[in-house]
Amino acid sequence: MTHDFSEPLAEDIEPETELENNWRQYLSFSTDHKVIGVQYMVMTFIFFLIGGLLAMLIRAELITPASNVVDRPLYNGLFTLHGTIMIFLWIIPFNAGISNYLVPLMIGARDMAFPLLNAISFWILPPSGILLLSSFLLPNGTAQSGWWSYPPISLQVPPGQPINGEFIWIVSIVLIGISSIMGAVNFVTTIFWMRAPGMTFFRMPVFVWSALSAQLLQLINLPALTGALILLLFDLSFGTQFFKPTENGDPIIYQHLFWFYSHPAVYIMALPAFGIFAEVLPAFARNPLFGYRSLAVASLGIAVVSIFVWVHHMFTSATPGWMRMLFMVTSMLVAVPTGVKAFGWTATIWKSKLHLETPMLFAMGGAAMFLLGGVTGVMLAAVPFDLHVHNTYFIVGHFHYIVFNTITMAIFAAIYFWFPKITGRMYAEGWGKLHFWLTFIGANLTFFPMLPLGLQGMVRRISSYEPRYQGWNVIASLGGFLLGVSILPFIANMVGSLLHGQRAGNNPWLATGLEWTTTSPPPRDNFEVIPVVRRPPYDYGDPKYSVIEPPDYHQAEH
């Protein structure tokens, strides 16, 4: 406990915040990037809760070997929608939301380049999400072919039912994709053209670098998925045969197009998380970000390499030997820029003055868990090993170490870190720590057992399994329920602090970065005067370089 909040941090008689004045703006078609950012984050969090409920049902089924909780078609629908929601309605749009909130503030802009387009990008999402969920109400239920929807299995739908789960699934994913492409155009334009005077590329925070890299990937790769899904829709509903093997179509082409987007999607999800680590770790270590330039460039490096690795999802598919070898090497090369990142984070913490508040706990926990996710990733890139564990729980364990233990943890770090900026109030530290420990323990209990299960050959997506796999499955299921519980202190904390939290002041963490120089929450146009940037970012080591003047109560400590 380093902060002493018994003393008011800022004058308590601050004018009523905008938030209190009109919460209604969050339900309106606002073009303010901050409102849109919050809209994204709150909406995606609701989808995260729904996706989490589905996961708990899946884990309830898997606590015993037999199939006895849900029948098999329902189980298949559950994991399909769980995966789909978590990827397309939680992590990717959450990142769009937090980037929306932060990028203009971080580069000293008044708003995004195209505010109206920004609002439209957001408002496509709620109807698409509701459409997707509505498929639970269809007589034959949701899509059941997994979030990757491989043909020909995805084309096996109830005869005589033009509106079926798969149809709705495709339509909603295409809509979500259109929203993402519109968002990406906006982000890339904003970062290129809206930077404040003096904000050169090498003065941009790493978060902005990683948002830029992620959004470039959206622009380059997402059209491949959209195209593939439209062809799939034609096969499904209009009798074409692009992917039907019995009629000279080729299902493998679908896999190529799908993974051409969906591998980079992993980095579209992970890069902003790396950006969050780069903001949070230095602030709580009181060190400059070690190797800032290499970490910034590594973001772009990861994005570039990740475009050329998609076939590692198809090593055991109809893939000839030479292609297996080629993509083994490219896949492993991603480890170089990601390695640079991991070393940079560690070196930032080394010989520092650590403050272990909730954002830091989540960031360090997430960075540490990323090591296991990354190492298992390199293992999977080694073709002979992948031939053994592909489509087993080893994969499920590996990617949850990335998507939950790294990215979702980073998202929590970000929420706690910028909560004072967004709301003008502090969250409750004790509840935050409780949330962290429940999450950290729950996540490892849930996802670690999946690695040995996969090594022993438990196949993913099965709704019943051989009794010999039960031990680890029980642990994983209990861990999953614990994760479900862990979200309760978080919600309580957020709602309670929003209403009754202490006033936070402009810069409670004494962090560098332009977003901390404006008020909390920032005014409609972000800055009274557009700032002029003269310093490199992360000036924690050298007070004379700091963009911000330390507040008085801080000076007293020197």
Next chain:
Amino acid sequence: MLRFLEYLLIAGCIAVLLVVSHWIGHLAYFWMPPEATEEAQKVDSLFSFLTSIGAFIILGLVGMMVYSVIFFRAAKNDYSEGHPSRGDFKLEILWTATPTILVLWIAWQGLNIYQQLDVLGLRQIVHLHTPLEEPAYAAASDDKPKPAAETVEVFVKQWDWTFRYPNNVTSHELHLPVNLRTRLNMHAQDVLHSFYVPEFRLQQYIVPGRNIDLVVTPIRTGEYKLKDALFSGTYFALMDANVRVESLEQYNQWLSTAEHEPNTIKNQAVAEYTQPPKTLFKSNWYTVAPAQEAIANERKVMNDT
């Protein structure tokens, strides 16, 4: 002097790390089911190698983080700088070069072992309805099937495995002679499936209309389970088949008795389709009907690959 001691300490830590991660690499062999093929031995040695390297990296970096959490805590309200260094060019070069070299080393090992596995996989595209074209394609391909002592045809569909042996016996069990290279020539009828026996450490998708082979050399007699590893619809979880690796005499003996005895293994998917088990929640959503037994036997005639 202090500097020297520091370096000595770091060297000591690295030495301990090396020993520990080497040991973890050895443990890795015990995390997997028994090795039932020659290929499994090679895959396991690669996994052990990968585990050692991975353990070294994880323990090293997590160790540094834990050390920091213990020893580098700031005093309450001390918001002064930690240390002012923004980077170290030599260090950054070092840690870009290290993963590069490691990764190239790992890729080299992977390549070597893949070469030794020699499992074939995809050969050339076969046109389903024009079997006459096949010889021309096969001749042009440099991916010639390696000599194998035995060839078994594998047929898979929703949700059943069938195997056809050289003497035209068909069965729902996969029998393999031990210590002989056997080529599995695999055909899918409806959707994608994946051939996977955990003890063999091998997996291969089976794509309708493509000529896909897998070569295995079993070295350990016993009973294993073949699974479909690629999601194939409602009864996916039930798509198992028994695999029996046996001595050549037993294998031949089984082949000759199987010629006279009909298939008796009942299909779990069919059983469940006709009599669904009790579950807490029931959706009654549509499912593809599993093909009945009669169709299973007919299919070998239809297949033209």
